[in-house]
Amino acid sequence: MGDMYQMGLGATAANYAPLTPLTFLDWSADVYPDRLAVVHGARRFTWALTRERCQRLASGLSARGVGRGDTVSVVAANTPEMVEAHFGVPMTGAVLNTINTRLDAATIAYILDHAQARVLITDREFSPVVAGALRLCEASPLVVDIDDPEYDGPGDRLGEEDYEALLSGAAPRYERAEPADEWQAISLNYTSGTTGRPKGVVYHHRGAHLNAVGNILTWGMPRHSVYLWTLPMFHCNGWCFPWTIAGNSGTNVCLRKVDAAEIFRLMRSEGVTHYCGAPIVHNLLINAPGELREGIGRVSAMVAAAAPPAAMIEGMERLGFDLTHVYGLTETYGPAAVCAKHEDWDDLDVAGRAQRNSRQGVRYQLQDAMTVIDQQDGTRVPADGQALGEIVFRGNITMKGYLKDPGATQQAFSGGWFHSGDLAVLEPDGYVKIKDRAKDVIISGGENISSIEIEDVLCRHPAVAMAGVVAQPDPKWGETPLAYVELKPGAQATGAELIEYCRARLPHFKAPKTVVLAELPKTSTGKIQKQVLRDRARSASAIDQPS
Numbered sequence: 001m002g003d004m005y006q007m008g009l010g011a012t013a014a015n016y017a018p019l020t021p022l023t024f025l026d027w028s029a030d031v032y033p034d035r036l037a038v039v040h041g042a043r044r045f046t047w048a049l050t051r052e053r054c055q056r057l058a059s060g061l062s063a064r065g066v067g068r069g070d071t072v073s074v075v076a077a078n079t080p081e082m083v084e085a086h087f088g089v090p091m092t093g094a095v096l097n098t099i100n101t102r103l104d105a106a107t108i109a110y111i112l113d114h115a116q117a118r119v120l121i122t123d124r125e126f127s128p129v130v131a132g133a134l135r136l137c138e139a140s141p142l143v144v145d146i147d148d149p150e151y152d153g154p155g156d157r158l159g160e161e162d163y164e165a166l167l168s169g170a171a172p173r174y175e176r177a178e179p180a181d182e183w184q185a186i187s188l189n190y191t192s193g194t195t196g197r198p199k200g201v202v203y204h205h206r207g208a209h210l211n212a213v214g215n216i217l218t219w220g221m222p223r224h225s226v227y228l229w230t231l232p233m234f235h236c237n238g239w240c241f242p243w244t245i246a247g248n249s250g251t252n253v254c255l256r257k258v259d260a261a262e263i264f265r266l267m268r269s270e271g272v273t274h275y276c277g278a279p280i281v282h283n284l285l286i287n288a289p290g291e292l293r294e295g296i297g298r299v300s301a302m303v304a305a306a307a308p309p310a311a312m313i314e315g316m317e318r319l320g321f322d323l324t325h326v327y328g329l330t331e332t333y334g335p336a337a338v339c340a341k342h343e344d345w346d347d348l349d350v351a352g353r354a355q356r357n358s359r360q361g362v363r364y365q366l367q368d369a370m371t372v373i374d375q376q377d378g379t380r381v382p383a384d385g386q387a388l389g390e391i392v393f394r395g396n397i398t399m400k401g402y403l404k405d406p407g408a409t410q411q412a413f414s415g416g417w418f419h420s421g422d423l424a425v426l427e428p429d430g431y432v433k434i435k436d437r438a439k440d441v442i443i444s445g446g447e448n449i450s451s452i453e454i455e456d457v458l459c460r461h462p463a464v465a466m467a468g469v470v471a472q473p474d475p476k477w478g479e480t481p482l483a484y485v486e487l488k489p490g491a492q493a494t495g496a497e498l499i500e501y502c503r504a505r506l507p508h509f510k511a512p513k514t515v516v517l518a519e520l521p522k523t524s525t526g527k528i529q530k531q532v533l534r535d536r537a538r539s540a541s542a543i544d545q546p547s
Contacts, residue, residue: 057088368395
């Protein structure tokens with residue numbers, strides 16, 4: 001007997017529409033047209049005006065031949081134009097490719113070629129490196145210049161088109177191209193490429209829609225939240241927050257450059273309620289002069305991008321900020337896991353709460369599954385906090401795949417899971433805690449040593465701002481821990497002092513054998529560039545033993 005619920009009960013235009021975050025823009029513009037959507041210096045746009053600007057962008061691109069499946073690349077700061085690109089580009093059916101502004105010309109050229117960019121929208125600040133990329137690449141995109149009034153530095157215009165002229169000359173209404181299905185690509189994000197060419201991670205409309213909603217659910221964001229853009233919008237599409245803030249009918253407070261004084265000023269003047277960032281951003285605020293923080297109310301902060309040291313979490317609590325720890329990768333639309341808090345954690349002391357909150361946690365509500373599996377047999381590791389395995393994800397907020405790389409896509413999805421490459425344990429309460437990246441585990445005398453564990457101890461030292469630990473070749477042990485340490489401004493400590501500090505708090509074989517005091521290399525999102533440190537560590541002449 002057939003299933004009676006299948007007979008004649010199919011999807012129609014009346015009961016089905018492909019999920020897309022573009023609907024959030026219409027909702028906010030229809031329901032709250034006069035509420036503030038975007039703030040940037042003297043520019044203040046309502047949701048109605050923001051929709052019109054997005055539609056003008058779509059109209060202008062469409063008039064220049066951009067359509068379904070084309071790529072529109074953007075090299076820009078956190079400005080209104082970046083917010084608008086997240087809606088105006090996919091309205092045409094095209095794919096948005098936001099490019100890291102700190103990449104070199106050769107890498108940008110590779111991305112433009114690999115993505116087959118049809119249009120390149122670029123901020124004048126980045127014209128020197130973009131000009132170099134255009135000379136190197138084979139692609140010949142139409143170049144559109146952003147001339148942001150808040151930028152007064154050097155930089156030539158590169159293209160025949162000006163962004164504001166493109167908008168003013170375009171139709172103010174545009175009937176968006178509905179996705180052919182939810183799996184249609186909406187954006188293309190390139191990985192950091194520290195171990196070779198960057199891979200192009202393809203997001204679809206369904207995943208972008210769901211993770212945008214997931215951010216609101218996970219963070220418990222009240223409607224009309226005021227969001228400060230400390231996180232680069234080019235990074236995982238700003239963890240999907242351009243779409244989240246539209247869904248929240250909130251306000252985007254733009255920020256060209258991360259600066260503690262400007263962040264605190266905007267928090268006061270705009271009534272900022274939420275912001276996101278890597279640990280380096282939060283540390284910047286923790287260590288800022290006290291007078292800058294005067295008049296700041298309670299703000300909700302989200303941290304990811306690297307395993308945050310417990311000391312940083314403690315510092316944020318002392319600052320009076322409510323910190324939520326999330327975890328994810330470019331391949332999971334940014335955050336896809338959260339260290340969901342429990343009321344009974346409030347009964348713990350500050351150190352105890354920090355220990356709980358430093359874990360990567362559990363899956364996002366709109367992600368199907370997240371667990372830790374044995375790398376040999378693929379089974380779930382016991383929840384004992386000891387057995388080491390790899391974090392894997394499964395569900396709707398996982399990438400469509402790697403552009404033009406079916407082999408890497410198949411490998412990443414082997415066994416029906418997305419493989420993160422992060423090594424972790426499952427704790428008895430089911431929460432995941434990262435121990436290391438697979439490539440960052442130090443094997444010394446046959447013992448596995450977590451670099452993150454050492455970094456966390458170092459960051460508790462009052463003089464330490466950041467620490468990066470990598471393997472150092474050793475003739476006896478094979479490898480030993482080498483720590484690169486960046487001190488806080490004005491602070492003093494010696495390598496020998498820091499080694500002893502670690503030996504007092506760790507098994508001696510885990511303590512770094514060498515400490516190098518130096519400014520740490522970082523990505524634009526605040527991650528310590530471990531590959532750069534590993535390269536330094538392989539050069540014995542670059543390492544000085546502390547006295």
